Amino acid sequence: MHTDLSAARTAVHAGRQSALALLAEAQAAAEQPAARHVFIRTFGEQAQAAARAADLAAAAGAPGLPLAGLAISVKDLFDVAGHPTTAGSVVLADAPPAARDATAVARLRQAGAALVGHTNMTEFAFSGVGWNPHYGTPVNPSDTSVERIPGGSTSGGAVSVALGAAWAALGSDTGGSIRIPAALQGLVGFKNTACLTPLDGCVPLSTTLDTACAITKSVRDAVLLHEILAARSVRLQARPLSGWRLAVARTTMLDGMDDTVADAFAQALQRLRDQGAQIKEIALAELAELADIQATGGFAAAESWAWHRARLQASEDRYDPRVAQRIRRGAAMGAADYIDLIQARRAWIARVEQRLAGFDAVLSPTVPVVAPTLASIAEDDAEFFRVNALLLRNPSVVNMLDGCALSLPCHRPGQLPVGLMVWAGHLQDDTVLSVSLEIEAALAATKGD
Template structure:
């Protein structure tokens, strides 16, 4: 196991390492060229106060050692941090007043001892899986030091902060894959919990139906810890061996159009898991192909973002990223009847898919079907941008529509660009998904992933 947040926490609690020293290292990492577009704003002073408090607790039997031990956690520029503006990666809100109080998720991180280091860059208003931001620059994917590649979005800067060592974990959101896409493209772990388990108060909404507050981490066990903090609940992850879980592969839709690197990594991963005794069965899920028809009028994100942005677009539309504004404005064409039909269609679709998944503990799929393309390929080409965006969102957004839970973990060889394996299930099977992911991560490490 690499040096993850839990290992760093143990070192702080034992006095082997200081939280202040680890925070200094994170700050140095944030100042490197790799992070030139990662943060929208930083708040190191309050982070240092949290780190000092953690070191005091480690040296005193009278003070409690908190779960996040003064370690660096970045916050997507979507969540309120008391005393700071929240701008959603946009210029439209840059003149807004500072937040009066922390968002609920931020408050839970702070209470757990996190050293909150800064607001991270993101796709404007979280409306894209690419990670492109014309206002603050697009954070380059650190997985390829030679070719600037997209980071994935919308939690782009959050993922880069973790991948470069500028944070141990990143608070973000996932509406159609915004945690899992950048995690997959950067070789990290991203867990999207069942949406209702984590609070969204104090966060700029994209889709009030689909938004989920969750985190990007370095390991699956870190994902368990962050989920416990954010959801204020204890995960009961059954530590059964890999062979004790019954796993499915979705034959339909999710394996369509894989590029060579993803296809090879996915096939190799399945074989390695089978070598470790995993029971994996391929199943048909024709219901997945129905989503394009169900969302033909625009979907929840278009309708619900239009409700939030319509006045701002009328007044300040020229300051929006045109690609984001175009997607939001699609919601203007949806009628109330369209929206009600969508709600009912989703409910019926969820029931159909859940019936198909009965008897399986989790489903395995590629998180996204492609590796990260160069930023240059999408920078000035709207058609290519929207093609890549649709590909990136296709697999993870299925889980959001299912109201389910999913974790992406890396499954590529060391000499490959990052590829994510998505472990997913329906609503409130979070602990099972986490338990299966722990077993898969252990098996892949054993096989020398």
């Protein structure tokens, strides 16, 4: 089996591997018991047509498309022409088929993707846990001894990649919805600067914070998917680890780590230092201000309430109560509260960017805990909301910063997955991708030590 999408597409382009055969393997992976609840609907005929076209191009010696007829899953938040978009909810179960692709989907299709299906997700993307009472919750495949949460809200997308049912997953990230499931499942999740990818044809959660982006198997795949989704060329900077100025933020980001995450994060930092990385711990006290800034509910509450208020009035009994509860927080926010939030965020971003001016990127645990068990949050609302807040805490910092971040695995073999988050401010995407490639290579070189 190829290690990642980049290796698979090289094989397809060279005619050494059939895209149709690889698609058949992906579809078989989607039908295994471990993939239960991963897909809400599949696009079998469309996927086969894309794979067949890739094989014909290779046979004719024609230049191959960037995604080479390979399986890509789509979060049930993005319009795919000819299929309904239901956002993981029964509230939209009667939605008509989309007349056209969302721009992000269209760009994947134009790049030769075999779009294999809409993946399950947290209802309306409003949780980092991945729980879905309507369509079932996809099970994290990283632990076969006990059922663990997948992370959300791009839950099914991450599991599709982890199980081999897709090479990459289109998803969204509003407070960590790409990076959380990537971290909990040992995958790569890149949240680009929000303005770089169009969101038309996507059911909104927060129009201020939503980002269209992808989960992949490697950092080089993250570069490829970002170039396609953002329709831009990444300018990679070839520098050794010693050439980057890296910080570790102590405030908030390191609180509440469980033993596995604390050990994996400390070991990863040491392995990077052993490879020449210059890493400095900083306080970054501004992170402690976020709780007060968002005390009235934040952008997600206000902006989701604006979109859902009529639907809640008509169909609240069909919502996941945990999602409805979070949306309803926005009802208490007035226009002045919202304007205050915008202004407070703008001032906070300026202070944080000034504090980080001497660094290329910041390193943090993506989330402070390994994936909790499904049983621990299934019936206990208090525990669900505690876990949800803990999972969202670190990655949501980057969304509020209007920045970019990549989560990549940093655990040792035999450990439950742990994510290392590499992050920076607005439009520093190429820097984050460049240093992440170096970090990935350095951690891989020392993984067996």
